[in-house]
Amino acid sequence: MKIEVLLLSCLIALPMVLARGKAGESSLSEDGQALHRRYAESTIASDISKIVDSMVQKNFVNFLLTQREKKSGPTMKTDEPGTQLFNELLKQEFTEWVHSKGSSAKTQ
Known part of the structure; x- marks a missing residue:
């Protein structure tokens, strides 16, 4: 649940970061503004990638645990x-x- 909220907040923050970059366009040169925008986008993409990797790892561990429980049934009926x-x-x-x-x- 926390991961979904964090992911959603990152996705909502992306347009705001981009809008801030466009608002400061007059004070920054074209190269500086593009660099700032690329940095913000890559930071958000990196955070989202870490969150997704964490979710995949947790799902894999849960899968292994359920497989282990299935295999360890009673040996004598x-x-x-x-x-x-x-x-x-x-x-x-x-x-x-x-x-x-x-x-x-x-x-x-």
Whole structure:
């Protein structure tokens, strides 16, 4: 939003800068007036170019982040019917194994 406002204000300021250059035409020589106008136009063009480059960079970073989010989906589907049963059996087997190791260590 801030970038659009800045860009719009630059575009609005361009005719005013050019008008100022034409108003001072009588006091400046033709070469000096043309140089002043070219400098003002190139300054505005440079500012607009920087703003557009900044917007492109932000859009590219947002694109990369969305691609990363799409790729990093869940690796294991939990909505399969046998998955929960398998996990419960695995937990039970592991706890039995831990208890058996603990009881064998106490007897030794």
